[in-house]
Amino acid sequence: MKNVYIILIAVGSSILFSCSDEESPSLSDAKKITSFSIDGATVSIDESGKTISAELPLGSEVTALTPTIVISDKATVSPASGEVQNFTNPVTYTVTAEDGTTTSYVASATVVECVDEGNVISFTFDGKNYEIVKETKTWRDAASCAVERGGYLAEINSLEEQNAIYSQIESSSINAASTTAPDGGNASYLWLGGNDFDTEGSWIWDGDNSGEGTPFWIGDSSGSPVDGSYTNWGNEPDNFQNSQHTLGLAITDWPLGSAGQWNDIDHNNNLFFIIEFD
Template sequence: MNNLRLITMALLMAMISCSDDDESEQQDDGNSTIESYSFTYNETEYEVILEKMSWKEAAAYAKENGGYLAEINSQEEQNTLFTELSKNAGITLTRTTASDGGGASYVWIGGNDISTEGKWMWDGSNAGSGTQFWQGLADGATVGGLYNNWGDEPDDFEGNQDALGFALTDWPLGVAGEWNDLRDSNRLYFLIEY
C-alpha cells in the first residue's frame, strides 16, 4: 500500500511539474524578446537577429518586421557587414553553424535559388522574384555585372542547397566573409536590411 501511495504521489508531482513547465514556456514565448544588434551603413539600417531560424522563417520574420534578408551590392558593403557581424554583433559562432557548409558559422542573407536551380536571386522576403545576380555553380557567371562573393561555391552539395549563407568562419571551400549555398532548413542567425 505504501509503495502504491508513493508511486501515485510521484506521478502527481511529475504531472504538476510538467504543467508548470508548459505554462512557463507559454509565458516565455508570449513575453520574450528576440536578441538583436542594429547598425547603419550608407544610410541603410541593418539588424542581426540572434535567433536561429530556417531561411524561409528568417525571410518571413524580416518581411513581417518591414525588411528583407540583406542584399549585398558592393565590396565596401560586404566589408562593412563582415566587420559588424564578426566584431560587433555579439554572435556566438558555435550557435549558428551549418553541417552541410563544412561546419562553419553563418548568418542568412537574402540570396536563393529556390525557384530555379542555379538561378541565384536577391529575394530576401521569399516573394519568388527578385534580381538575379548569379547563374550556375562555382564555374558559373555573374549576371548583369552584379556583385558576388562566393567561396569555391555554389556547389549544390547533395542536390539540396538553395539558400545563401554569409560565412563567419572558414570552411573547406572558402574563408570567413565569403558566401556559401546551404540547405534552407539549417537554423541560423540572420541579417535583415530595412
C-alpha cells in the same frame, strides 16, 4: 368492495407522483468556454484562472478581432461568439449556465514579435538600416520574420556593403557554435536573402521569399555574375547533395572557403540572420 377502492386510490396517487418527477428534470450548471479561436492567433485557455490568452504575429491589429467561441451545452456567452471586439484592453466573457449560474473569463490579445529585441543588433550603412538577429531560424522563417519587421533578408550589392556588414558581425559577440550549418562544412553562417529555389543555378535576391527578385549569379562555382553584380562566393555554389538553395554568409572557414565569403547551404539549417530595411 371497500378494500378494492382503497387500493385504486393508492395506485393512482403513485402514478401522479411518478409523472410529476419526470416533468421536472434538474437544470444544467455547465458553464465553460471549451474553445476560443481568432484567425491567425495562438490561443490558450487557463481554466483554473479563468483567463484566455491570444498571441498574434507582428503587424496584427487588436482593435477589431472576431473570436469564435464554443461553450458548454445549454449555456450562453456574452459577448456572443462572432462579435467583433476591441482587445486594446482585456475583454470579459460571461458564461451563463442553463440553471442561471454564471462564470467569467478574462480574454486578452497581444502581438508577439518574431524575435526577442534583446537579440537584435541594429546598425546603419550608406543611409540604410540593418539588423543582425542572434536567434536561429530556417531560411524561410527568417525571411518571414524579416518581412514582419518591415524589411527583408539582406542583399549585398557592393564590396563596401559586404565589408560594413561583416565588420558589424565581427563586433557583435556572436557565438559561432550557435549558428552552424553541417552541410556547409560545419562552418558558421548568417542568412542572406539569396536563393535559387525556382531554377537551380539561377540565383536571385529574394529576401522576402516572394519568389521574385534581382538575378545576381548564374551557374555553379564556375558560373558568372549577372550584369556585373557583386558576389563573394567561396569555391561555391555546388548544390551539395542537391539540397543547397539558400545563401549564407560564413563567419568561420570551411573546406571550400573562408570567413566572410558566401556559400550555398540547405534552407532547413537554423541560423542567425541579417535584415535590411529600405
